[in-house]
Structure formats: C-alpha cells, structure tokens
Amino acid sequence: MSDYDYDLFVIGAGSGGTRASRVSAAYGAKVAVAEEYRVGGTCVIRGCVPKKLLVYGAHFAEDLKDARRFGWDVPDCSFDWSVLRDNVLADVDRLNGLYTHGLENNGVDILLERATVTGPHEVTLASGRVVTAKVILIATGAHPHVPEFEGSEHGITSNEVFHLPTLPKRILIAGGGYIANEFAGIFNEFGSHVTLVNRTDVILRGYDHSVRDRLLQISITKGIDFRFHSEFRRIEKLESGAFRVELSKYEPIEVDCVLFATGRVPNTRGLGLAEVGVELDAQGAIKVDADNRSTIDSIYAVGDVTNRIQLTPIAIREGQAFADTLFGGNPRQVDYHCVPSAVFSHPPIGAVGMTESEARNKLGSVKVYMSDFRAMKNVLADRNERSLYKMVCDGVTGKVVGLHMIGPDAPEILQAAAVAVKAGLTKQAFDDTVALHPSMAEELVLLK
Template sequence: MADHEFDLFVIGAGSGGVRASRIAAAHGARVAVAEEYRVGGTCVIRGCVPKKLLVYGAHFAEDLKDAKRFGWQVPDCGFDWPTLRDNVLGEVDRLNGLYAQTLTNNKVEIILERATVSGAHEVTLASGRKVTARYILIATGAHPHVPEFPGSEHGITSNEVFHLDKLPRRILIAGAGYIANEFAGIFNEFGTKVTLINRSDVILRGYEEAIRDRLLQISLTKGIEFRFNSEFESIERQQDGCLKVKTSGHDPVEVDCVLFATGRVPNTTGLGLAEAGVELDDKGAVVVGEDNKSSVDSIYAVGDVTNRVQLTPIAIREGQAFADTVFGNKPHKVDYDNIPNAVFSHPPMAGVGLTESQARNKLGSVAVYTSDFRAMKNVLAGRNERALYKMVCDATTGRVVGLHMIGPDAPEILQAAAVAVKAGLTKDDFDRTVALHPSMAEELVLLK
C-alpha cells in the first residue's frame, strides 16, 4: 500500500461513492474522492431529494381544497414557484455541506476536480496532477438521456427542472417511466397543463399492470393528457418564446417547456476506462461481477454507472459491500431480490417482489388478493379517487411473492410490508395479524 499515495481513490461523490469512501476510511484506508460538481450526487443535488420536496409542495394543492370539507375556512390560495424553488435549492445546499462534512470528519480527502483513469492504479486530475491508488472505484452515476432530433436542444431534463425561472403554463413531458409520471403529477398540481408523450402505449413498464393502469386512469381524470405511440419530429422556438412541438400521429402542440424523461445513461464518456482495459457494455456501463470488480482487478464500480439497478439505496449498499469486502475483512454481496420500489406520483405507487404476470411465468400457479377502496379522508373530502392494493402469492405454499399498491402514503406503508415479503411470510401470516383500525394499511391484513 505504501507504494501508492492512497489505498482508495473514488471518482464520483454521489450516494455510492460517499458511502464507500466513508466506510473504507473507517476501516483505516487512506481515501480520496474526486467530484467535479457537488458532493451528494444525483439523489441529493438533482434527483430524489429535491423532487420529493416538490412532491410535498404539490400535495398542498389538493390538501387545501380538501380542508374546506373538514371545516377549515381556507381562502383560494395562489402558488409562488420561486418561493418553493429557492427553499428546495437551499435545502440542497445544506445537504451538500453535510455530505462534505461527513467525508471530512472521516478523514477522506475531497478533490473538487474532474478525474479520469489513466492506468490500473493511476488517475489524472483536471489540473494535470497524477495520483496513484491501490484501488480505484468508479461511482460517477448516470445522466439524463436526450433524444436527437431537430430542435431537441430546446428541451430540458430533470437536471434543469429544479432551476426554472418561472412555472410553465404548459409543459410537454417525454417518457413514461417514474421520472416522467412524477413530474407530470407535480406540475399538474401546480396548475400547469401537462401533456405526456410516449413511444409506446404503456406507462411504467415492468410495474404491476393493475396498479399502473389505475395511475393512468386517475391521471386522466386529473386532466393530464397522454399521447401514446408517438415520437418527436421537431421542436421550433416561436417568436413569442413558446415551443411548437411536432410529433408523429398527433397534431402539433404549443407549450412553454419540454422536459425529457427518457432514461438515464451511465457517466463513462471520457473517463479513460476502455483505454485502461475496463470492459463497458453496449450502453457504456461498467461491467462488474457480484463483488463489484471490473475486468481490471484494481478497478471497481458501484451505483448507476454499472446500470444494474438504478436506485440510490442500491448504490449505497454496493458501496458498503465494496468497502467492507476490500478493506474491512467482512466480505459480503448485495442481495438484489425483493427490492422495494416507489413512484411518487399523484397518488403514489409502491411495490415489492413479483408482479402477477411475472409470478405466473415463474411459478405457474398463483393466488391473487386485492382491495379496491376509497381512503376515509377521500370519502369525507368528496374525492372519488380509489386506492388499490394487490397481493400475489405462491398458490402452493401461500408465500407472498409480490405486494403492490397505489394510494395515499403507499410508499410509507410498503416499506414495512416489504420486510414481510423479504422474510418469506405467507398470506396466513398476514391474516393472523390484527388490523390497525382505522387505517389504510389495515387493508393488507384484510385482503380477499
């Protein structure tokens, strides 16, 4: 180890890189981490954290209306986008400082420069300085994909959406995954006219079909417009500043903003990985084994840059497993089975385990239980929006292999229920549990 300046050099200070750096340093390693933008990565700086704060802000639109049915004399309220935007960005600044402080407190050297791999044990900083390390960890994450067509430069991505000068009156969102549906719900609640365009006729591919269909139904009821089986042809900036968007199979539409939510691409371009002998797949992701090691023994990778599971908690677990295995003499691997997921749409979705179709393909014989109901709050508020819970079981053993839901607080409820699915509990185990009444979560132990 003494032959190198550091035991570990991490490129990228996002969720995976920060966890790996901190744990490796706690195990006694000499660690440096290079970050060209801000400490915290996509989740903290321009992803799940600021987005969830926008989700909270958007919920007030319905809460304020519902409050009148509960006796509160709420006046008609206006919404001020700059206030929310600036408060959210202020919170991002605070978290950025805390992440940096955590690394510093753990004696990790932070280098605020771009770093590229120039050898199996060497990185080159933007300043020209070369640094050697026994191990190099690639934790550079991913960036939003922007489709190429005439005028695509007029669109923005989830990176820029948090910095909008003003709230658009009309927005066109491209994509049908979780990012697209989350921002569709956010902007719709803010009073923006939302149109969502997708190349296919399916939203949230891979999620439980009944749950995603329910979200589509509710979104349409809320006034969100969907343009399916359609692709971009062009975007033209008009004299008044608005954007004229032409798409296949539909009439042109004029909007104030186009948001691309069409997937994410691993950040490996220009890192020097291929030149160092690191194998990349056809999407540019670092190919790694179960131990997070690349095709070069001294170079590892964790998080979205591997394109295995693009979720912050997975990046954190991969960073922890890497540091414990390589520096802590506590080898272990990440278990990718039964990973809980959530879509912070309006209303939110959450799920864990197999969908019904996946279970039928894998197990053959399954038993399905559902509850389709209106939350008590929605009943009194006069809101017709219905929640849907679905449990998928192995018909032979009764083991719960999938649990999916849409409705108020679904992610909060699902997190605890995911423990039961991970533990392999059965439908009988759920049935034997006394209901917590009155609550929405009690439906999980009353499913028929």
C-alpha cells in the same frame, strides 16, 4: 509505506461513492474522492431529494381544497414557484454541506475536479496532477438521456427542472417511466397544463399492470393529457419564447417547456475506462462481478454506472459492501432479490417482488388478492379517487411473492410490508395479524 498515493481513489461523490469513501476511511484506508460538480450526487443535488420536496409542495394543492370539507375556512390560495424552488435549492445546499463534512470528518481528501483513469492504478485530474491508488472505485452515476432530433436542444431534463425561472403554464413531458409520471403529477398540481408523450401505450414498464392502469386512469381524471404511440419530429422555438412541438400521429402543440424523462445513461464517456481494459456493455455501463470488481482487478464500480438497479439505496449498499469487503475484513455482497421501489406520483405507488404476470410465468400456480377502496379521507373530502392494493402469492405454498399498492402514503406502508415479503411470509401470516383500524394499511391483512 504504501507504493501508492492512496489506498483508495473514488471518482464520483454521490450516494455510492460517499458511502464507500467514508466507510473505507473509517476502516483506516487513505482515501481521496474526486467530484466535478457537487458532493451528494444525483439523489441529493438534482434527483430524489429535491423532487420529493416538490412532491410535498404539490400535495398542498389538493389538501387546501379538501380542508374545506373538514371545516377549515381556507381562502383561495395562489402558488409561488420561486418560493418553493429557492427553499428546495437552499435545502440542497444544506445537504451538500452535510455530505462534505461527513467525508472530511473521516479524513477523506475531497478533490473538486474531474478525474479520468489513465492506468490500472493511476488517475489524472483536470488540473494535470497524476495520482496513484492501490484501488480505484468508479461511482460516477448516470445522466438523463436526451433523444436526438431537430430542435431537441430546446428541451430540458430533470437536471435543470429544479432551476426553472418561472412555472410553465404548459409543459410537455417525454417518457413513460417514474420520472416522467412524477413530474407530470407535480406540475399538474401546481396548475400547469401537462401533456405526457410516450412511444408506446405502457407507462411504468416493470410495474404491475393493475397499479399502472389505475395511475393512468387517475391521471387522466386529474387533467393530464397523454399522447401514446408517438415520437418527436421537431421542436421549434417561437418568437414568443414558447415551443412548437411536432409529433408523429398528432397535431403540433405549443408549450412553454419540454422536459425529457427518457431514461438515464451511465456516466462512463471520457473516463478512459475502455483504454485501460475495463469492459463496458452496449449502454456504456461498467461490467462488474458480485464483488463490484470490473474486468481490471484494481478497478471497481458501484451505483448507477453499473446499471444493475438504478436506486440510491442500492448504490449505498454496494458502496458499503465494497468497503466492508476490501478494507473491513468482512466480505459482503448485495442481495438484489425483492428490492422495494416507489413512484412518487399523485397518488404514489409502492411495489416489491414479482408482478402478477411475472409470477404466473415463473410459478404457474398463483393466487391474487386485491382491495379496491376509497381512503377514508377521500370519502369525506368528496374526492372520487380509489386506492388499489394487490398481493401476489404462490398458489401452492401461499408465500407472498409480490405486493403492489397505489394510494395515499403507499410507499410509507409498503416499506414495512416489504420486510414480510423479503422474509418469505405467507398470506396466512398477514391474515393472522390483527388489523390496525381505521387505517389504509389494514387492507393488507384483510385482502380477499
């Protein structure tokens, strides 16, 4: 009989924590997971899933207008934020139930309360109950960063944006990353006037300069305002309920909502980790080795709380590798090379591998192939919006080391193409593949 209450105690029932819990229990481990909010985590409850549903909703703004060019007698349509909001939240409830049932069906004990680490093998719950476990897994994710300045408490984050009581007529979004640009596109399509404020003049840092410049150009054309090289001075709430925002280098502006999308911080504060000897980095992330083990042998961590790559599929793979290694007798490590990513902006971006700049710095000899075109649908719709596909290749071997795309359905196309990049195929392999015509994806095998 075990000397511990559980073989595995997981703190956090997000994507990584639920995968690790469910698979470990399926291997025969006695598992408990503590979650202080809702089962499903950021992605399912207040992140990529509800956001993608808003993206779908936002696409109808252009689709309804374009339909007239295709012969459909579409009347002027109005948008009801409350209908979409409530339907999205109802789907979140459905997914929360599915994740909960998935854990229960595998025999995982779900404890809906906060847990802190009080020893290498000990966890204390908010109720005061002390639980012991042979292994503890931290999968608490991350939370939105809110900058500190006078009046910053008047802003909201991506956690609250899905619950807005009304659609803001004017919204200011702080940040230049994927969350900022995604919500800028969403609210712009819904009819809000969007102003995006960023400390630099670079959006989507880490993405290839060609696709991010194209998104900036298209976003400006769509009516999104950008205030670059600017920082917040003050937010004042007015009697009207609106907010007066004072920025450096610009005149104050009045908006109905301020949304902070300025990065995410690992959720380690108050968990008792440092007190038991778990080493954290300067951002508060848990330092782990390739097997997800912290500086304490019995304590592991997966997902955003480690701040390696903050993506849901990465957290899931880390949770799977953890369970396989510790309880499945199949040691595995996650390969972080060539991880695809997407920005669900308007239009969306898909990317995998090295940017052109990274490739030139690392490889020296590089060949770049590009296609700059209008999607067939946009041509007939009389929408002057151009897509851009870019392939970065090793100049000596011809191996494709990066693919970067912006245009309709770019993430859907990129996912399949990412397999080829991950497999180390060459430009010649793309050239040898017959084009699927007429499609946007065929541009990948016609690049010059």
